[in-house]
Amino acid sequence: MKLFEDSFIPKMYRVKQHQKTINLEDVEGVVGQQSKNILNKINKGDRIGIAAGSRGIYQYNKIVKATVSAVKKAGGEPYIIPAMGSHGGATAKGQTEVLKSYGIDEKSMGAPVLATMETVVIGHTPGGIPVHFDKNAYEMDGIILVNRVKPHTDFNGTIESGIIKQMVVGLGKQKGASAIHRRGIEGLTDGIPECAQIILADRPILMGVAILENQEDRTAEIVVLPAKDFQKEEKILLERARSYMPSFPVEDFDVLVLQEMGKNISGTGIDPNVVGRYLIRNVEDQKPNIYRIVCLDLTEESHGNAIGVGIADLITEKMAKKIDWNPTYINTITSGFLERGFMPVVAQSDRDAIEIALNCCNRLTTASNSRMIMVKNTLDLKEIIVSEALLEELKEKEEIEILGEVELKWDEEGYLSPLFKKKSAGISKFKIGDISNK
Secondary structure, three states: OOOOOOOOOOOEEEEEEOOOOOOOOOHHHHHHHHHHHHHOOOOOOOEEEEEEOOOOOOOHHHHHHHHHHHHHHOOOEEEEEEOOOOOHHHOHHHHHHHHHHOOOOHHHHOOOEOOOOOEEEEEEOOOOOEEEEEHHHHOOOEEEEEEEOEOOOOOOOOOOEOHHHHHHHHOOHHHHHHHHHOOHHHHHHHHHHHHHHHHHHHOOEEEEEEEEEOOOOOEEEEEEEEHHHHHHHHHHHHHHHHHHOOOOOOOEEEEEEEOOEOOOOOOOOOOHHHHOOOOOOOOOOOOOEEEEEEEOOEOHHHOOOOOOHHHOOEEEHHHHOOOOHHHHHHHHHHHOOHHHHOOOEEEOOHHHHHHHHHHOOOOOOOOOOOOEEEEOOOOOOOEEEEEHHHHHHHHOOOOEEEEEEEOOOEOOOOOEOOOOOOOOOOOOOOOOOOOOOO
16 A cells, blocks of 8 residues: 655665774684683583573674683583573573574584573572572583673663673573563662672682674674672673674664664664663663664564564564564563563555655655665664765764765565675574464
């Protein structure tokens, strides 16, 4: 159904943001060197659990394998333990499959994967939060955390997403994650550090392999932390991680078009720290000020989990058909932020979605005055596509290179030819759960 007589989609131009980046190539060497003094303290034959999560971390499989190798070299017996809270449909099989999709399994890592959703309660915080801990991890002689340190998608604090959160929420499995999230922001800001203290006092946590990524979603730094330094050092690493985050070249625009969203891009599918829209009651939105957000597709690596879809105002029918509501709702309910699982307006095609967004900006937008930005996703902002109305403003910025006009190509159904190359071909696809919840 044609809603508008004339198209007012503006002329679009491809631009590149030139930002200074740091790239770390030899991740194996860094992990091996920095972990040597810590792992030399383990006894020959000690069973060492290596916690691996479900985020789309660049060369994560290499980093985990380097950790496995370091444990073996020190004489320990490594085991990989999924540490992802309620992800993977909150099943042991689902979490094993999520790790496998990232190239982490027994064959590729040279270490068994021990997956369970069973936990042991090892204590309670002063506020009464039960501290759940993965049963397999509980039985290990030593535990290593491997995770990216970055700003969290739900809250701001001195400890956000990283080693400590993986230890508390990731290894807490669905029960532990739910116990934290059902207390809202207070559970995240206060509960996680309190649970961490109990775990560190009770369990043989050896070290954390902290990963920092740059604006291009590549490894910038790896810092191996002994357990005693988690609380102090992760605060410092978090501030460094903030400085690496990608951002838009302007702070106010009408429409943002995302080519894709997904769990491999952000734990919330669309990173709130990038778009400034949190969708959490009593939490204020931040800059940039984006009036409408359109999302055209869901990544294959999400396996149907569309948590964060509610951050968008519009999606397409094609994307809507890819959503598996079972893992989406499990993940959303566990987080406690239901609004992020709300269904946006569903348009028949990409073109319809973009035109509806431009038409619903609470001001008269035209092809000449609309401020629109198109990007691949909220991780990849180095090369973006902007509307003509933004060109004059961007020409004044030294870090911006204008590459030229972009022709938007539509098929007969109104779907847009991809404007940005995909990096995710060849990842195995699987479905967790059933949408009917039989």
